[in-house]
Amino acid sequence: MMRLSYLILLTLTIAMFSSCNTKTSSEDHSFKVMTWNIWHGGVHGTKLNKFKKDRSNTINIQKVLEQNEADVLFMQETYCCGMEIAKKAGYVYSSRGNSNLSIHSKFPIVEEVKYLKGRNSQGVVVKIQGKRVLCVNIWLNWLPDYLTYVDTLSVDSIIAGEHSTRAKEMSDILARIDSVNMRLKLPVVMGGDFNSSSHLDWNEKNKQWHFNKILKWPTSIMTMEKGFKDSYRTIYPTPNVKEEITWGFHGEAGYVMSDRIDFIYYTPSMLDVLSSMIVKDDPKGAFFSSDHRAILSSFRFK
Incomplete structure (x- = not known):
């Protein structure tokens, strides 16, 4: 009897020690966010078949999502197949802003923010481990499309081009976020395809x-x-320019023909960033089938 009591006491002691010293992701209030332009709904093939479109190729997008296990996904170029891909990859909650933009989450989406819904953005509130986060998905105009001939342009002409489209769109989105968050007062994670550099x-x-x-x-x-x-x-x-491209390729002369144009931004007053990476490798048993790399960042509530 004494031996049994001793074993029970020892088991309880070990369990208590483990619970005090082992933190799960929910206990440390961390979560992972990915942004990814999946390229025309994820239907493209490889360079070998000239990127031929076929719905069977969407399995490659799904495997990248499954392998990286983001809690919240900002998707651009959702189009035909993105919603189904996200569902198959384990995202229980989804919100579609338009044909292009969608947000997917493994945590409940508790509000769709109508004021942030438009051609270039969508916003939702996600409840993560009991805390709410304002999540904003972005896609800015792809025009002017000058990154592949930026060497021929002056700095002033490039900046003028930015102000003709993307800067206007971004200014409007940021003003809308400000207006919405005067009411919500939440941490914000904003990501997407900005079609613009940093x-x-x-x-x-x-x-x-x-x-x-x-x-x-x-x-x-x-x-x-x-x-x-x-x-x-x-x-x-x-910056390590050669390793940090999210769209495009390196020219033969060694210069960058494209750049880091996909981002995840956050409000540092309420969140800490723990890690971040550019996702670009082929998943096991498949291939990375988008022209954009993904960004995966991990955050913790303060």
């Missing part, structure tokens, strides 16, 4: 990779002026 990358140290240009890209500047931080650049403050 002033944090096009600086003095990296101008040799950017045709000797230093560019103050308006969309990234105005976003950070509103108090947001770039999750990836927070973790990796020193």
Whole structure:
């Protein structure tokens, strides 16, 4: 009897010690967010078959999602197949902003924010481990499309082009977020395909990779002026241009023909970023079938 009592006491002691010293993701209030433009609904094949479209290729998008296990997914170019892909990948809750934009979550979506719903954005409130987060999905205009011939343009003409479309759209979205969050007062995670680069990358140290240009890209500047931080650049403050492309390719001469144009921003007053990475590798038994890489960032509530 004494031996049995001793064993029971020992088991309870071990269990108590383990519960005090082992934190689960829910206990430390962390969560992972991914943004990914899946390219025309995820139907493209490989370079070998000239990226031929076929719905059977959507399994490749699904496997990337399953492998990376984000809690919240901002999807761009949802189109024909994105909703079904997300469902098969284990996302129980989904909100479609338009044919392009959708947000998917493994935590409950408790509100769709109508004021943020438009051609370029959508917003929802997600309840994560008892805490609410305002999640905003972004897709900015792809025009002017000059990254592949940016070497021929002056800095002033590039900035003027940005202000003709993307900067206007971003300014409107940020104003709407401000208006909405005066009521909600929530931490914000905003991500998507901005079709625009970052002033944090096009600086003095990296101008040799950017045709000797230093560019103050308006969309990234105005976003950070509103108090947001770039999750990836927070973790990796020193740009490594060759490794950090999210769309495009390197030219034969070594310069970058495209750039980091997909971002996840967050409000640092209420959230800490724990990690961030560019997702670009083929998943096991499949291939990475989008022209955009994904961004995956992990956050913790303060």
